[in-house]
Amino acid sequence: MAHRANEQLRLSGRVRIDVPEGMPSPVRHALRMLARDFEAVLGAEPEIVEGTARDAGQEIGGEQSKAAELAIIGGKSKASELAIRWAEESDGIPRRPEAYGFRFRSSEDECGADVNIIGHDELGLVYGMLEFSRRFLGIQPFWFWADQEIVRRDEIVIDGEDFDSPEPKVRYRGWFVNDEVCLIGWKDPYPPSREVWEPVFEALLRCGGNMVIPGTDLPRDGIHYKLAAEMGLWVMHHHAEPLGAEMFLRAYPGKSPSYQREPELFEKLWREAIEEQKDKKVVWVLSFRGQGDKPFWIDDPSFDTPEKRGAMISRVIRKQYDMIAREVENPVFCAALYGEISELYKGGCVDLPDDVIKVWADNGYGKMVSRRHGNQNYRVPALPAKDDGGKHGVYYHVTFHDLQASNHLTTFPGSAEFIKEEVEAAFASGADEYVLVNSGNIRPHVYTLDLIRELWNEGEADAGEHLRRFVRSYYRDGHEELEELYRTYSEAAIPYGPNADDRAGDEYYHHPARQIIGHWLTGQGAEPDPRLFWAVGDAAFGEQVKGFERLLEPGMKSWESWLERCDEALAKLGPDDRRRALDQLRFHGALHLSGCEGFYWLCRSYGEYAEKRYPQAFVLASKSMRSYRRGLEILRDSERGKWDRFYQADWLTNIRSTVENVDTLRRWLRLHGDSPDFFLWYKEFLMPVTEKYIYLENTHRNPLSDDELALRLEEFFGL
Known part of the structure; x- marks a missing residue:
C-alpha cells in the first residue's frame, strides 16, 4: 500500500x-x-x-x-x-x-x-x-x-x-564472459545452466550493459545465447568465431581450414549462422583468424607478407559484410583490431567498410597498447589516430589469462586511477561507441567491473568518489579502513617491470614456477629458459631464477603488511561485513601471499640445489609446497553456501597443478642422497648421537614421510 x-x-x-x-x-x-x-x-x-x-x-x-x-x-x-x-x-x-x-x-x-x-x-x-x-x-x-x-x-x-534517464556515454556496453572456467565448474550441468547464467546477465543489465559474449567456445546446444537474447541483451561472438559460425574444423574434420582453398565451405557456415540469427539482436563480429584463435597464416604459410595477409582479411570481412547486409535490416557491425589485425590495420594493409565499428584492445593488463606475445612487447599504441574516421570502440580486460603474469582468480592488480585514465583517454580519442569488458568469472572482479560501469555510463569517473560509494553500497561499517584497503591493494602488487601495467596477478606465481620446475627437472638447467625472457631477461638459468627471487622477497613483505592491516580492519566488523570483506578483499591478498611465498621458496630451493645442498633444497621445496597448498585452502574457505565448488575448476591459474609440480620436485630432490632406503638423511641429521652408531638396521627401517622429514630437517637447519 x-x-x-x-x-x-x-x-x-x-x-x-x-x-x-x-x-x-x-x-x-x-x-x-x-x-x-x-x-x-x-x-x-x-x-x-x-x-x-x-x-x-x-x-x-x-x-x-x-x-x-x-x-x-x-x-x-x-x-x-x-x-x-x-x-x-x-x-x-x-x-x-x-x-x-x-x-x-x-x-x-x-x-x-x-x-x-x-x-x-x-x-x-x-x-x-x-x-x-x-x-x-x-x-x-x-x-x-x-x-x-x-x-x-x-x-x-x-x-x-x-x-x-541520462544518455549513456557508450552506445554498446557489455561483457565478454571469457576464461569462465569457475562458472563452468561451479554447478554440475555442462554447459552451464540458467541457474549459472541468469545472475551473470542480471548483473550486466543492472550495470546498464546491453551486449554480451556469453562464454568461450561452449557447446552450441547450451542455454547461454538463447537466455542472453531472452533477457534483452545484444549477442556477440568471440573474434575467433566470426558471425557465431561453427568452427571450420568441427564442421569439416580433415578438410584444410583455408579460405583460399575452401571458400564455399566457409561461406556455407557463415550463411547458416546468419539464417539462424538474422531476426535477433546481434552485433555482428567480422573477423578472420585461423582455427584455435591464431593467425590463419600459421596454417597457410603462402601468406608471407603483411600485404597478402591484409588483403585476405579485407576480402573475407567484405564478404561477411555483404552476406549479412543482404539478409539483415540495419545490421550493427564491428571488427576486433586485436593482435596481428591491429598491426596490419595500422600499417594500411586492412580495408574495412565505413560503418564497421573498429574495436581497439588493451594489452590484457589494462594499457591501451599492443599485447605482449611471448617475449615480444612492442607496446605500440592501440587507439585510433586523429584522422581515422568512422566509429571506434574498446575491448578492455579487468581479468586476463596469458600464462605469464595476468590476474584470473584475483582482482585487477593495477589502481582504479590507472583504469580510469586509460578508459577516459580511449573515449577522448573517439573510441566511445562500444566497450566490451573481459569480465571473467564475475565474482573476483566486482570492484573493477563496477568502476567500468560508471565509466561507460557517465564517460568519466572520480576514482576516489566511486570507491567511497562502492564501499558504502556493500558494507555497513568500517568504511574508511575498507576504502584504504581497496586503494592500497594495487600498491602491494609486485612491480615486475618498468611500466605502470607491469604488476603481477596471481598467474605470475604459478606459470613461471611450473616452467622453472619443468626446465630444471628435464636437465636443461645449463641453458636459459627462453619462456622466461619477458620477466627476467636472457641470462643463465640460475640468474633467471634469482631474478624472480629478488622480486618475490619484497613482494612477500608487501603482501604481509597489507594483510596485517586487512586483519586489523576486519576484526572490527560485524559478522556479515567480515565475511563479505574476507571474500572480496582478504581473499585476494591471501592468494597473492601464498603464491608469492611458494614461488620464493621454490627459487631458494634451486639455489641450494645448485650448490649441491640437497637436503636443504628438499626442505625449501617442501616449504614452497606448503605455501602453495595454502592457496588451495584459501579457495576452499571461500566456497560456502551458494558458492560451494565455485573454484573447483581452477584450470587456468591451476594452483593444484603447481602443488603437484612442487611435490614432484621434492620427491626428486629426495633421491639426491636419501635413496634408496630414504633413511639416510634421518640418520645423518636427526638420529640421536647415542643411537647413530649402534642401532640395528633390521629394526630401524621405517622411513619418515616427506612432510615429516621436511619439518624436522627445517628445524634442524633453521630454514
Missing part, C-alpha cells in the same frame, strides 16, 4: 504493480527481479496485475521463459501504487533507444498510478525497473556476486520527483 507525507510517497506491505498486456520476455525477466527485490525488502510479494497499465508504445516480441513466469492476475485496476508502462508522447521521455523515466501522480490527481516506470522500448523498461530497485530498494548491481546484505524495512520512501 502507499501513502503520502509532504509529497513523499511511502510504500509498505504488499505493493500493487500494474503492467501492460503481452510484455516481451526481457520485461518479464526484469519484472521478476523487481518483484523479488520488493519481497526481500518489504517482506511481501507484490501483487502484479496485467492489462491495466496503458499499452502505448511499440512492443518488441520475445519468447517467455519459464524462469520469467510471474504470479500475474488480470482485471481492471483503480489507482495503483506502481505501474510499468510504455511511454506516451505526453510523458516527454527522450526519443532514443533504451531511454526510461519515472513519473509520479500528484496528490491532486484522481487517477493513475502513484509511481510510473516508463520507457519507449523493452530495455528502457528493463533499466527503469532495475534503477528503481537500486534507488529506492537499495539493491546494488552486484548484490548477488558481492553477497550484499539486503536490509528488511517496514516501508520505502520515494521522493516523488520526476526523473529522465
